[in-house]
Amino acid sequence: MQLLHPKFNNLRHSAVQVPTIKVLAIEIQDLKLAIPLELLVKVTRTPAVFKSGDKWMGMTHLDQESLLVLDLYQRIYGTTNPQAVENLVIIRDLRNGDDRLLGIPVSKLPTMVSLRTDQIQSLPSDYRDHDTLGIASDIAILNQGDQTETLFLLDPDRLFHDLRMDVENAQIALKEAPIALPKQ
Numbered sequence: 001m002q003l004l005h006p007k008f009n010n011l012r013h014s015a016v017q018v019p020t021i022k023v024l025a026i027e028i029q030d031l032k033l034a035i036p037l038e039l040l041v042k043v044t045r046t047p048a049v050f051k052s053g054d055k056w057m058g059m060t061h062l063d064q065e066s067l068l069v070l071d072l073y074q075r076i077y078g079t080t081n082p083q084a085v086e087n088l089v090i091i092r093d094l095r096n097g098d099d100r101l102l103g104i105p106v107s108k109l110p111t112m113v114s115l116r117t118d119q120i121q122s123l124p125s126d127y128r129d130h131d132t133l134g135i136a137s138d139i140a141i142l143n144q145g146d147q148t149e150t151l152f153l154l155d156p157d158r159l160f161h162d163l164r165m166d167v168e169n170a171q172i173a174l175k176e177a178p179i180a181l182p183k184q
Contacts, residue, residue, distance in 0.1 A: 018116045025151060026089060026110040028072050029081075033136065034153045035104075037112065039091040046088040046105050054078075060103060062090070067101040070159070075135070083107040093156070113151070115140045120153065135159045 023034035044062065049069045051058030056074040059066060067090070073081035085105040093100040119140045137155035141148060 018118050020114045020116050021120075023113050023115060023151075023153065024089065024110045025113045026072075026104065026106045027108050028076060028106070029083075031076070032149065032151045033072065034113065034115075034140070034151050035089070035091055036153075036156065039093075039156060041090040041092050041101060043087055043089050043110060046085050046103075049103075049105065054080075060088075062088075062101075062103070065101065067103050069103040069105060072104055072135075081105075081107065091156075113142075115142075115151070123152075 022037040024037055024040050025032055025034050027033075047060045047062055049058040049060045049071075051069070051071070054074065056071045058069040058071065060069050061067075069088070071081070073079075073085075085107055087106050087109055089104045089106055089110055091102050091104065093102055119142065120138050121141070122138050123136060135154055135158050136152035137158065138153040140151040140153060142151060143149075
């Protein structure tokens with residue numbers, strides 16, 4: 001009895017390697033997000049982060065360098081993370097050649113994951129355009145024993161685009177805000 005189409009018979013006898021990519025998996029509440037490993041600079045203890053109000057961007061200083069901190073919990077859920085945030089994942093923005101560093105605060109230490117390319121599926125554009133998880137471009141479905149886990153692969157271009165748009169909107173708001181002069 002032949003189970004495979006004849007042109008696939010040789011697959012039974014030779015090992016076919018499916019390409020893999022390495023990502024850094026971070027947990028944000030009940031979501032697992034992934035960052036391409038080539039963007040990772042390091043993971044460190046979270047220093048003091050300075051931000052105002054309910055913004056998802058902040059600033060910190062690390063190793064004599066200032067870096068933007070992107071609070072993905074705030075970005076996704078619209079509120080401050082109730083858990084203690086002890087780790088800062090530092091990534092490099094390689095898009096414009098300026099090598100800007102960005103930090104992502106996380107409660108748990110991230111893990112490295114190897115994903116087979118056949119585990120990855122693109123997110124529909126309608127979802128990306130209308131959901132706070134639109135900062136993800138793809139998902140990976142991981143089967144771990146009897147459980148299935150979904151890993152959202154962050155799209156660095158979309159993440160940095162959203163960041164740039166928020167910065168530009170804040171600059172516009174500052175320019176348009178009336179200045180209150182003290183009464184004399």
